[in-house]
Amino acid sequence: MVCDDECGMMNAKRKIGIYTSPVMLPEAAPMPSPARVSGARFMRTVVSAAAIVLSGALYAADIERTGGPYVPTPQAVVDAMLDFAKVGPKDFVIDLGSGDGRIVLTAAQRHSARGRGFDIDPELVAQSNAEAQKRGLADRVSFVQQDVLQAPIESATVVTLYLLPGMMQNLQAKFIRELKPGTRIVAHDFPFGDWKPDRETSVDLPEKYGSPGPWKSNLFYWVVPARVQGVWQVSAPGLFNVPVALALQQQYQVLDGSTRAGGKAVPLAGGKVDADRVVFKLALPPGTVEFKGAIDGERMGGEATAGGRTFRWTAVRSPVAAQVP
Helix, strand or coil: EECCHHHHHHHHHHCCCEEECCCEEEEEEEEEECCCCCCCCCCCCCEECCCCCCCEEEECCCEEECCCCCCCCHHHHHHHHHHCCCCCCCCCEECCCCCHHHHHHHHHHHHHHHHEEECCCCCHHHHHHHHHHHHCCCCCCEEECCCCCCCCCCCCCEEEECCCCCHHHHHHHHHHHHHCCCCEEEEEECCCEEEEEEEEEEEEEECCCCCCEEEEEEEEEEECCCCCCCEEEEEEEEEEECCCEEEEEECCCCCEEEECCEEEEEEEEEEECCCCCEEEEEEEEEECEEEEEEEECCCEEEEECCCCCEEEEEEEEEECCCCCC
């Protein structure tokens, strides 16, 4: 299922309404009728909840939707997303906007993973749970009706998404705040805003959106980085006579920063965080020094190499942020 920025705010409502006309999708011809079609992912059309009043007392409830008509995600894309994330038996896959549950069900059936899907549509959630029972997977997967912005995601090792750009941007802060470092994220067709993917690929398709191709689906992959922004006191016996302050600024997986040596500011170069691993370079008096290490909360450390020599280094984050003088 695909949702725009309002989709995460939707709640089930009972009100009279009609379906609006379909919208255009990227690379797509005019879309077919917005009646529900089977598939794991759906672009949503703006709707009001439909109600049928019988004898002035009975009515049927539906879900207010935004974002485009329902359109299935090809199984080939589902398989490619799970392969891209290298899903395995130790993984817990969370799919936000899970539709008919195809990604989570495939992760369990083909990769022996566990998982959970979240979707705002109670009928799709019920359909997904019924399919899990039918396939004998109910002990490994489940589906929950919930706003994706409120969904508990801390247990995920892999998160999959097919959401429009507005919702992708809304989820960035939630992912950095709630997901563990090292969690893999794979999105179909729409990336985040300023959080650039670590990798991307594409899948060629003969059919998509219910129309013959050729088509191309784009996949984007991120690894959640540990949070290292702040001022660190770095010790490296044989390299530094005394601990030095290293100020780090972090933009997702990219690091910038500086320290001081010989009375001059020394900028950090090549800084990157990959899950709980860090790498950066400093041009110090012995020459350019490359630091590689592991991050463990408020501490990190590893090896620094310069001029063919190797030094052990450790760092502790200062409890109060301060600028390097």
